[in-house]
Amino acid sequence: MKSMVPFIAVVASLGVAVLGGCSSAPPVDVKVVVRHERIGDGAITMPADFQYLTITVRAHAVRIDNILVNQGRCILDESSTQIGLGRYGLGKPQVPQFPKNLAFGDQLEYSFPAGRVLGGRSCNVIAVEVDTDQGNFTSSFEN
16 A cells, blocks of 8 residues: 555646646736725825726737726726825826736736726626637626
8 A cells, every 4th residue: 555655646736737737827817906095185184096007918919909897897097196186086087008928027007996986987896808819807806
């Protein structure tokens, strides 16, 4: 029976190596983080929660053809991480232009008010689909 233990260990190692080689990692990493912030200017501020969507390229190079948040129900806004109306979901969004050619380590970041801030758009991010030249990848998130 002692001679079977090394054999089983070798077979298990081969199985992991073969299975590991079959699956390829997505070319992008998608994360959503909630940040509790205070908005306003001077003496008048109010608490607000924002969800930050970050897409990081993990492949040597990738072309992102489209990004859908909550099946297209949440609007991507290029100005959402800058100071101004877009930050609060107000005003006309600056819709990103696709395709975007990115290299390893490049990031795209968008933010969404988690609740209505000053009556603007809000979004509770639960699904993000990233369409690339290497396939379509969907990430799901808990509320």
